[in-house]
Amino acid sequence: MAERVLVVGGGGREHALAWKLAQSPQVQQVLVAPGNAGTASCGKISNSEVSVSNHSILAQFCKDHHVGLVVVGPEVPLAAGIVDDLTAAGVPCFGPSAKAAQLEASKSFSKAFMDRHGIPTARYASFTDPEQACNYIRTADFPALVVKASGLAAGKGVIVARDQDEACRAVMDIMKDRAFGSAGEEVVVEELLEGEEVSCLCFSDGHSVAPMPPAQDHKRLQDGDQGPNTGGMGAYCPTPQVPDQELLQQIRESVLQKTVDGMREEGTPYVGVLYAGLMLTNQGPKVLEFNCRFGDPECQVLLPLLQSDLYEAILNTMSGKLASSAPVWHQDSSAVTVVMASAGYPGSYQKGVQITGLTQLQDLGLQVFHAGTALKEGTVVSSGGRVLTVTAVRSSLETALQAANRGVAAIGFPGAVYRRDIGHRATAHLNQHRCV
Known part of the structure; x- marks a missing residue:
């Protein structure tokens, strides 16, 4: 029996996911929440107004509408535990658990994980205090530095600094001026890699x-x-x-x-x-x-x-x-x-x-x-x-x-x-x- 699939998200990635899923003969319908104009009504694909932030409501919606699989596009719902909550409610959901999604949700966690497992990455240090971060920048022996907001910043929380002064300004922008909101409560300072x-x-x-x-x-x-x-x-x-x-x-x-x-x-x-x-x-x-x-x-x-x-x-x-x-x-x-x-x-x-x-x-x-x-x-x-x-x-x-x-x-x-x-x-x- 062909399945009904729900794609969570509303961007170009989610349109591509819906487009490819709809090509499967095993898929009867693809719902996209919230979707966009491209997924509004196109063959097997249509949009849904169900709330994806309330996982209990989403789980009940999936049961009521016989959704056999949920595919999550963006990182924010994954970090918020959507896979854990839907799975616990008996709704199959594709994506990593909230704990596994820390690899993206926390750059500090990710760098420490790579250290523990010998995965090659740039030299770095993590900070929750801006003054300590600037002290590290002043003494780092890296020819160039990158300052990153540790949390989720929609792909924009990375600043490549030309010198130590610019790196310190980036730290202040992120941690004190909250340029990326709560994503900047912790920063990672690392060497700039070339290649x-x-x-x-x-x-x-x-x-x-x-x-x-x-x-x-x-x-x-x-x-x-x-x-x-x-x-x-x-x-x-x-x-x-x-x-x-x-x-x-x-x-x-x-x-x-x-x-x-x-x-x-x-x-x-x-x-x-x-x-x-x-x-x-x-x-x-x-x-x-x-x-x-x-x-x-x-x-x-x-x-x-x-x-x-x-x-x-x-x-x-x-x-x-x-x-x-x-x-x-x-x-x-x-x-x-x-x-x-x-x-x-x-x-x-x-x-x-x-x-x-x-x-x-x-x-x-x-x-x-x-x-x-x-x-x-x-x-x-x-x-x-x-x-x-x-x-x-x-x-x-x-x-x-x-x-x-x-x-x-x-x-x-x-x-x-x-x-x-x-x-x-x-x-x-x-x-x-x-x-x-």
């Missing part, structure tokens, strides 16, 4: 890991990696900077598997999607951060490359069958997604701006994943900072980049902000190796 950044995700059933193709996100707002940090302005997959199986195997063994083994040994088995943000340094891969879910916008380039049924992959992960039934990925394709954001993002921005050109994308063979969108009298309007992503899947990275940029050019809304150089590091890498 190529890559996102390596995997499914984990608590014992085995099934890696996904490596992807690369673009955090800065503007071309050339300039401007403020954002939740992500685009991504591509796979990354030619991770060209050989030897490096992928090293990442799998020294980071992903070690993390899952360590969580299980500490009594908090990790079941769900584990995301390792890595820096490929001269000393090998080192962990910048862990996330406890699909990345956004990495999800929008990973799922279009998934050959397997996502619903089946999730069930196999939850039932501990990954070792014998790992998901299969398309090996001969590349995916690129470009984020279109509101004017002013990541600061204050206008809402309710009409979006045009969306119907042209299907003719171009492209997929639009909505994020900050809403329906107003039948018209799609902006409702958030990151408005939507345009995803292209093609036989090569270069053709996917070109197609995604053509798609962005076809969509219009006043003040739209987007990068024109998504994948520039990959292009430079490929050009360099063609010349060798």
Whole structure:
């Protein structure tokens, strides 16, 4: 019997999850709460107004509406224990427990965990007192420093400092001025790692890991990696900077598997999607951060490359069958997604701006994943900072980049902000190796 699935969240990642789940013949309907204009009414997919913050109400809703599986997109509900509460109520829920989600919810916990289990990462120290943090900064022998809010800050709580004075100002902004709210009650100060950044995700059933193709996100707002940090302005997959199986195997063994083994040994088995943000340094891969879910916008380039049924992959992960039934990925394709954001993002921005050109994308063979969108009298309007992503899947990275940029050019809304150089590091890498 086909299942009804509920996806928790309302961004581009959740639209991508719903889109891929709806492709399964085993899925009858996908509800998205709260969803967006892209998930409002599209084939098997529709939105739900059920409260996802009240887990008791959510559990009862799932029972009343015969929801057989809940898939959680964002990190905040995971850290709040949604998986624990729904599971206890008898509702199957995909994602790590609240204790396991500490890998993302607390950077201080994550760094200490990596220390305990010998997982390669940057040198660091954690502080709850701003003066102590500044004293550490003044005496640190690192050539460059990064200051991070330890808690959840929607991907924006990281400040790369050019010198000690800037690092101390960052500490004060985070801890005293509460630039990131309660996420800044504790900070992590660490050395700045140099190299190529890559996102390596995997499914984990608590014992085995099934890696996904490596992807690369673009955090800065503007071309050339300039401007403020954002939740992500685009991504591509796979990354030619991770060209050989030897490096992928090293990442799998020294980071992903070690993390899952360590969580299980500490009594908090990790079941769900584990995301390792890595820096490929001269000393090998080192962990910048862990996330406890699909990345956004990495999800929008990973799922279009998934050959397997996502619903089946999730069930196999939850039932501990990954070792014998790992998901299969398309090996001969590349995916690129470009984020279109509101004017002013990541600061204050206008809402309710009409979006045009969306119907042209299907003719171009492209997929639009909505994020900050809403329906107003039948018209799609902006409702958030990151408005939507345009995803292209093609036989090569270069053709996917070109197609995604053509798609962005076809969509219009006043003040739209987007990068024109998504994948520039990959292009430079490929050009360099063609010349060798």
